[in-house]
Amino acid sequence: MTSVYTINYALRAHKRDPFIEFIKGMLMTPFVLHARPLPHIYDPTEKEDSPGDDDYHMDANVARYCDILSSIEELINEHIRKQAKGVPDQSRLKRLVPSISTFHTQLPLRESFVLANTKHSIAARRFVPPSFNDIRRILNTAQNIAIAPKLKLITFDGDMTLYDDGKDFEHDSELVKLLMRLLEHDLYVCVVTAAGYPGDASRYEQRLSGLLKGFENARLSKEMCEKFFVLGGECNYLLQCQDNYHLKYLKESEYQPQCIRSWKPDQIKAILDLAQENLQRCIDDMKLPCTVLRKSKAVGIVPKPNVKIFREQLDECVLSTQHRIVNYLQSPRGSENSLPFCAFNGGSDVWVDIGNKLIGVHILQEFLGAKPHETLHVGDQFLSTGNDFATRHQCCTLWIVNPIETQNVLVELTALLEAKKPERVVK
DSSP states (O other), rough: TTTTTOOOOSSSSOOOOOHHHHHHHHHHHHHHOOOOOOOOOTTTTTTOTTTHHHHHHHHHHHHHHHHHHHHHHHHHHHHHHHHTTTTTGGSSHHHHTTTTTOSSSSOOOOHHHHHHHHHHGGOOOSSSOOOOOHHHHEEEHHHHHHHGGGGGEEEEBBEEEETTTTTTTTOHHHHHHHHHHHHTTTOEEEESSSSTTTTHHHHHHHTTHHHHHHHHTTTOOOOOOOOEEEEETTEEEEEEOOOTOOOEOOOOHOOOOOOHTTHHHHHHHHHHHHHHHHHHHHHHTTTTOOOEOOOEEEEEEOTTTOOOOOOHHHHHHHHHHHHHHHHHTSSTTTGGGGGOOOEOOSSOEEEESSSOHHHHHHHHHHHHHHHGGEEEEEOOSTTTSSGGGGGGGEEEEEESSHHHHHHHHHHHHHHHHHHHGGGOOOO
């Protein structure tokens, strides 16, 4: 979440995604009006269904779902045309879903639904309509299909995307092989994480130990190693994998634009001081068993050992801190310290970082020569209190909820890459 968003907890459903809710609402029509009722108790006065009626009804309901998704595709396409003309606010989709973000590719939702229905029989359900997670996965598949032919750069969140929260990358994870397959397809692969360890590459190497060991065991070539990067502190520290399977810091002058290098220590301190003050107030008011940690470009609260903080309490810390900082930056006193920032719920902790992943992805695109429609970000924090949320403005995205889902979307993506771009595979 960046400083351009002002969140009011009481007025905005911060745990919902408006576009997914819109699609859910549209798909309720075939579910409510056309879902096949359960077989009733036999009544000899009623006409029996003829053989094949169930199959006919099922095919008809699939067609109804597909027709609705085709219509939503048209809304997306019209929005993309308005984007290209510089007037996205004039699109019909923008009027229906005012918070809709930027689309960098078309989304073949109909095709994606057919694939999802084949696997999960969504149209056969009588009591459970298409859910948030059904639609999230349909959107993921549609995005994979759309971006596979042109993909150049793929970025990943760390915790709960590549490895469990607070854990390290496991050496036996299936994701090791899948990430190497992406590198074999001549893609740039980058982990974009909030974790900030300035000057200490060993800390990042520890978090990614299983992956780097996999590179070494596979004797990954120098060319492929150098296509793997880690961007830490949201957008503040860039490391590149070397042919000795270790990470090396790159000089800021090599990849950071001047506008970022011009951020002054006093500006950074002013924002972090305010964030720390508000986080400490939250700890005191809610009596949270947490510790405040301050870094050079971040401040956060982490629970004490063997303590779990409720999500609602973490969200309160995030939203109140966002509100406090935004109000400060919009005031005459704070306007001179205006810098982009990110306040987010990490699942078990809360952090405020200087910079955000939108800037991080943009830096990588400029540095590696990838455009928004050639870039894909995979993460689990796409609600308004998450730090993957802002990347939607800069690239295509996949919303997953755990490393198993990351594995599933990469199996799907690598199959598409192999089918559509076999010439790019390095033999």
